[in-house]
Amino acid sequence: MSQYQENATIIRFEQLTDTNVRLTLQTEEIAQAAKPGQFVMIRAGKSKDPLLRRPFSIHQTSSNGRMQVLFKVTGRGTGLLAHCKEGETLSVFGPLGRGFSIDPARPVCLVGGGMGIAPLLFLAKRICQVKQNTETDMIVLGGRTRKEIEPLLSDFQFFDIGIMTVTDDGSLGMHGMVTDVLKTLSLPNNCIVYTCGPEPMMKSVAALCREQKVDCQVSVESVMACGMGACLGCTIKAKDDRYVHVCSDGPVFKTEDLGWNL
Amino acid sequence: MSQYQENATIIRFEQLTDTNVRLTLQTEEIAQAAKPGQFVMIRAGKSKDPLLRRPFSIHQTSSNGRMQVLFKVTGRGTGLLAHCKEGETLSVFGPLGRGFSIDPARPVCLVGGGMGIAPLLFLAKRICQVKQNTETDMIVLGGRTRKEIEPLLSDFQFFDIGIMTVTDDGSLGMHGMVTDVLKTLSLPNNCIVYTCGPEPMMKSVAALCREQKVDCQVSVESVMACGMGACLGCTIKAKDDRYVHVCSDGPVFKTEDLGWNL
Amino acid sequence: MEFVGNHDPFPDLRVKIGALELQNPVLTASGTFGYAREFVDLVNLHRLGGVVVKGISLFPRMGNPPPRIVETACGMLNAIGLENVGVDRFIELKMPYLRGIDTQIIVNILGDSLEEYRHITEKLSQVPGIAAIEVNISCPNVKKGGVAFGSDPDMAAAVTRVVRDNTSLPVIVKLSPNVTDISLIAMAVEQAGADAVSLINTLIGMAIDLRTKRPCLANVIGGLSGPAIKPVALRMVYLVARSVSIPVIGIGGIESAEDALEFMLAGATAVQVGTASFINPRASEEVVEGIGDYVIREKLQSVRDIIGALESD
Amino acid sequence: MEFVGNHDPFPDLRVKIGALELQNPVLTASGTFGYAREFVDLVNLHRLGGVVVKGISLFPRMGNPPPRIVETACGMLNAIGLENVGVDRFIELKMPYLRGIDTQIIVNILGDSLEEYRHITEKLSQVPGIAAIEVNISCPNVKKGGVAFGSDPDMAAAVTRVVRDNTSLPVIVKLSPNVTDISLIAMAVEQAGADAVSLINTLIGMAIDLRTKRPCLANVIGGLSGPAIKPVALRMVYLVARSVSIPVIGIGGIESAEDALEFMLAGATAVQVGTASFINPRASEEVVEGIGDYVIREKLQSVRDIIGALESD
Numbered sequence A, B: 001m002s003q004y005q006e007n008a009t010i011i012r013f014e015q016l017t018d019t020n021v022r023l024t025l026q027t028e029e030i031a032q033a034a035k036p037g038q039f040v041m042i043r044a045g046k047s048k049d050p051l052l053r054r055p056f057s058i059h060q061t062s063s064n065g066r067m068q069v070l071f072k073v074t075g076r077g078t079g080l081l082a083h084c085k086e087g088e089t090l091s092v093f094g095p096l097g098r099g100f101s102i103d104p105a106r107p108v109c110l111v112g113g114g115m116g117i118a119p120l121l122f123l124a125k126r127i128c129q130v131k132q133n134t135e136t137d138m139i140v141l142g143g144r145t146r147k148e149i150e151p152l153l154s155d156f157q158f159f160d161i162g163i164m165t166v167t168d169d170g171s172l173g174m175h176g177m178v179t180d181v182l183k184t185l186s187l188p189n190n191c192i193v194y195t196c197g198p199e200p201m202m203k204s205v206a207a208l209c210r211e212q213k214v215d216c217q218v219s220v221e222s223v224m225a226c227g228m229g230a231c232l233g234c235t236i237k238a239k240d241d242r243y244v245h246v247c248s249d250g251p252v253f254k255t256e257d258l259g260w261n262l
Numbered sequence C, D: 001m002e003f004v005g006n007h008d009p010f011p012d013l014r015v016k017i018g019a020l021e022l023q024n025p026v027l028t029a030s031g032t033f034g035y036a037r038e039f040v041d042l043v044n045l046h047r048l049g050g051v052v053v054k055g056i057s058l059f060p061r062m063g064n065p066p067p068r069i070v071e072t073a074c075g076m077l078n079a080i081g082l083e084n085v086g087v088d089r090f091i092e093l094k095m096p097y098l099r100g101i102d103t104q105i106i107v108n109i110l111g112d113s114l115e116e117y118r119h120i121t122e123k124l125s126q127v128p129g130i131a132a133i134e135v136n137i138s139c140p141n142v143k144k145g146g147v148a149f150g151s152d153p154d155m156a157a158a159v160t161r162v163v164r165d166n167t168s169l170p171v172i173v174k175l176s177p178n179v180t181d182i183s184l185i186a187m188a189v190e191q192a193g194a195d196a197v198s199l200i201n202t203l204i205g206m207a208i209d210l211r212t213k214r215p216c217l218a219n220v221i222g223g224l225s226g227p228a229i230k231p232v233a234l235r236m237v238y239l240v241a242r243s244v245s246i247p248v249i250g251i252g253g254i255e256s257a258e259d260a261l262e263f264m265l266a267g268a269t270a271v272q273v274g275t276a277s278f279i280n281p282r283a284s285e286e287v288v289e290g291i292g293d294y295v296i297r298e299k300l301q302s303v304r305d306i307i308g309a310l311e312s313d
């Protein structure tokens, strides 16, 4: 679990929608060491304000030392990152946290909502590398509108995994929520569901999985200062009222460990 | 003495030397109202850090509502301004302070050192507008090296005023300091000397003027928070140990009012 | 009958600080808005809830030697040293203009002794156009008086009483944050007859220039203001608002309507905009506008609905 | 004979905190560097002057409910609530790794009562590899103990005495800035036998989320740290260094060697890097490097030459 701090050059800047941006960064060591579900801490701007780094899931890595992050502008930090230009550098450290655990022998279903789709590309890629057969696997991508999902779709189509899309307004794929899609699927018993997205969405997915008695791994968020287990600031409440730290115990958890009140 | 706050578009960005930048800003009202020797307060960046605006002399204005500032990168604020791009906007307010007082009937000598040259272009322009005859007038531009002065020279050559240059290393014009040039000139008795530059330079110019019994106006600097007489932070000691405020009593003073210990 | 429709274009922003009625809760902080005239070209002064003028003493003061200010991370230090023209010249030179502004004029006063506070209060009480007195017991810059009055409940009460006993104007006491328990001071001045408290004044701080190996300020120490101190101010306002029953005026790092509304949620009846006016001369007016927009957007009856409306478990 | 030439590539950065010898004056601040291991991939731990570990209590503590942190202007608020594994598990689980680092390990302790401070001191005193104890009497997050011990000179002295009497390790007392006169507390703990004082701990602050109308922290209030507080810290270090004759360790918003050197000019013998480690995990090591460069560039005999070397009139 080696970590690195790098000044990463922005190789490519993609404005996917009004608010969604994808950055391709040259980060030799981080890209090499990263596993799906892990994240990086990025410094937005060079000023002391905003002060803290921002956490972002690793969207995918490449063998030539590149790494992508995909994010939505939600405030000042992401706003600054959305004003970066190709050729500039960003201070990045990682990879951080515990990622998804993969079992090559079991069928999977990836369920992403909105920016929660970010870590799933890397996960899908790795799954295809380690598994012989992905025929029974499934990817469900949900979002508010077509605009949000469409730019990401072609990347997922690289894999030999079935994709279903669903939007709040029906502008792409099914009309409704990811759980509406999930209900239509009959998840095999030994299936692992991986999910990332807004908390209410993840909770309904987790509830559904519990009903259907399939394992579910979720990638959760929390406010972070250090990203590496030092500040103890990223706590969330887990099973039996114990606290866990999202940055070092997670960000990926088995839902049964979180003790979500489903 | 009207003042305006404007979001001024950067019309032109000129990197004159490694460290010296000239910005042309579209600032309708400020440009119209400005007088030579006045200054503006510019916000560097959009962050709360650095917090305060930075004061800059008005380098020149145009009748189509444009204004220039000329500055050297000396710290974080000017560093940020030096990273601006054409088309971006800057928050500017002004014009502020009391400028040079001009008497069309008297001969003048303008003495600028380094970035102290900035306000003198505007002054020279105005002098040429109000005076019939500038034959006996003189502009002395001093700097460390040729590189610093040369980009500014052509602008001053527009006027019908004699120019002398002097550099610390002799790479342009005379070898030495502005006072060395001044000593070679015989300043008419009723002459006004206007000077702006590093404080030691202005003090030697002022001393020389006192010796030669000619009037001398200096544009001085001080740390500023508000630029408009509200914070009382920009105080300097003046004649009889009284305090004056650079932003509202100045930045241009008659040297005899400053009580410099020459 | 009232107008039909939800969106009242004239939101009710009025608040009361004791007997003092403000058209809206936004004041300018002492020492950061001069005597208002400095801002007339850039701000519509008539839109402000009130103007608190630069601290006035019995006799003129020259203030501290320069440098008097230095920038810090998201803040600034000042050691102006309470430079002012003195109460007599203030009344003669500054009040005529101030009186013409359609807003409440609050005069911030300071003194080195109870006697000085008494004298200056007496003088101001006879002047038309003054809406209230704000008593600065907290300025950290002057060796005598300043620090001591503000950091001891008994002395704070004594100053309050002197001012209270010599004027019928509303008395606002401005508290120093440089104390172990600001609520003790607040309770003491409430007891002593203050109509309101305003807080916070600046935190004591220092900056050093490594190049010259000297303090950045000639006075060595100065008062820290600006966004950096907002969390400290907000907590003190929250604490004091729960400790006294007189109105609290929140001050410290307020730059926007959001900042102001946070202070009001914490219990402030009004706010003062300080350092922000240097960075954006229109800050105070923009806070008024922003609070108005908020009241309309949130469909509040009045801005008073949010005073102390912070929810917590 | 010494090497010929001016530029000693190995500047003398050693300082002494009482009996505690540091290879350089740069420590990591408690609660901001975990138990050091977290940083091993990013920092050369052996280059640090010392590591101050997260505050340890007699029994394990769960800490406060989330949210525990929120960003503020040039700073952050934390209300971790002193989550820690307790002294026994600390000794068992964390000390073996810490012992292997070629630096001084300082254990930060806290308690709700004098008894707790005594117990934990006794336990730590028997553990090899601990270089000193830093006594946190200042944490604002825990209702019992924390605030009271740090804000009253007598209680601060009492805690110091208990720790002093139960260990032969150097005792550093960490002071709270949330007091009227920090030098009184410093003098009291010096009298009570402290070998050094470190300051400042966090300022008490608060943040509010206007959208939810709730405090940003579940604990409502939290401790402010980061660049925002540096001016306050610098002034308190300056004040305390002139009030006591034991060494002072400067803390508060230190991000760079320049910051650290400013604290040393103000009188600090050593410094701690806190919040900066979150933004730049290498901050502490870079401060060591930067101080070394400074000592070489300025041709100082030793970094000790700049301690308290501030010039003023």
Ligand SMILES: Cc1cc2nc3c(=O)[nH]c(=O)nc-3n(C[C@H](O)[C@H](O)[C@H](O)COP(=O)(O)OP(=O)(O)OC[C@H]3O[C@@H](n4cnc5c(N)ncnc54)[C@H](O)[C@@H]3O)c2cc1C
Residues within 6 Å of the ligand: A039, A050, A054, A055, A056, A057, A058, A069, A070, A071, A072, A073, A074, A075, A076, A077, A078, A079, A115, A118, A119, A220, A221, A222, A223, A224, A251
């Ligand atoms: C492990 C992890 C992985 C993440 N991966 C992604 C990703 O791949 N793509 C993406 O778009 N976003 C991701 N996020 C969320 C992202 O970190 C926040 O959107 C970002 O920090 C907001 O910064 P800001 O300055 O723009 O917003 P701010 O102005 O700081 O706040 C805007 C909103 O974002 C919330 N927020 C602020 N800081 C954080 C934080 N550190 N963590 C979570 N929420 C925060 C605030 O509560 C507020 O509601 C991830 C978060 C975590 C913890």
Ligand SMILES: Cc1cc2nc3c(=O)[nH]c(=O)nc-3n(C[C@H](O)[C@H](O)[C@H](O)COP(=O)(O)OP(=O)(O)OC[C@H]3O[C@@H](n4cnc5c(N)ncnc54)[C@H](O)[C@@H]3O)c2cc1C
Residues within 6 Å of the ligand: B039, B050, B054, B055, B056, B057, B058, B069, B070, B071, B072, B073, B074, B075, B076, B077, B078, B079, B115, B118, B119, B220, B221, B222, B223, B224, B251
């Ligand atoms: C009336 C006036 C007119 C000026 N006109 C010009 C001009 O036309 N061109 C130009 O290059 N410079 C001009 N200056 C100086 C310019 O304001 C400073 O160089 C600038 O503020 C430095 O900002 P910074 O953030 O880059 O430097 P900082 O990082 O803040 O500091 C770098 C150095 O600049 C000094 N400095 C910082 N702030 C100020 C300030 N407000 N005033 C003076 N010195 C300061 C500091 O003491 C330090 O030595 C003028 C100053 C005044 C007062």
Ligand SMILES: Cc1cc2nc3c(=O)[nH]c(=O)nc-3n(C[C@H](O)[C@H](O)[C@H](O)COP(=O)(O)O)c2cc1C
Residues within 6 Å of the ligand: B231, B232, B233, C029, C030, C031, C032, C054, C055, C056, C078, C080, C082, C108, C136, C139, C174, C200, C201, C202, C224, C225, C226, C227, C229, C251, C252, C253, C254, C272, C273, C274, C275, C276
């Ligand atoms: C330059 C300056 C001068 C000040 N002068 C006074 C003063 O004369 N009297 C006073 O009570 N407060 C004075 N203050 C304190 C402010 O009124 C205010 O309490 C403080 O700055 C905190 O608010 P802010 O962070 O919004 O600036 C002054 C502040 C500054 C920055």
Ligand SMILES: Cc1cc2nc3c(=O)[nH]c(=O)nc-3n(C[C@H](O)[C@H](O)[C@H](O)COP(=O)(O)O)c2cc1C
Residues within 6 Å of the ligand: A231, A232, A233, D029, D030, D031, D032, D054, D055, D056, D078, D080, D082, D108, D136, D139, D174, D200, D201, D202, D224, D225, D226, D227, D229, D251, D252, D253, D254, D272, D273, D274, D275, D276
């Ligand atoms: C997240 C966090 C946790 C902290 N925990 C402790 C602690 O356990 N014990 C302690 O004495 N100080 C603790 N502190 C205070 C720091 O050690 C330091 O005194 C303070 O943050 C100021 O320094 P800085 O501005 O460099 O961060 C903590 C600070 C932070 C930010």
Ligand code: FES
Residues within 6 Å of the ligand: A223, A224, A225, A226, A227, A228, A229, A230, A231, A232, A233, A234, A235, A245, A246, A247, A248
């Ligand atoms: S973010 Fe610091 S411990 Fe998790």
Ligand code: FES
Residues within 6 Å of the ligand: B223, B224, B225, B226, B227, B228, B229, B230, B231, B232, B233, B234, B235, B245, B246, B247, B248
């Ligand atoms: S800069 Fe504020 S009074 Fe001059």
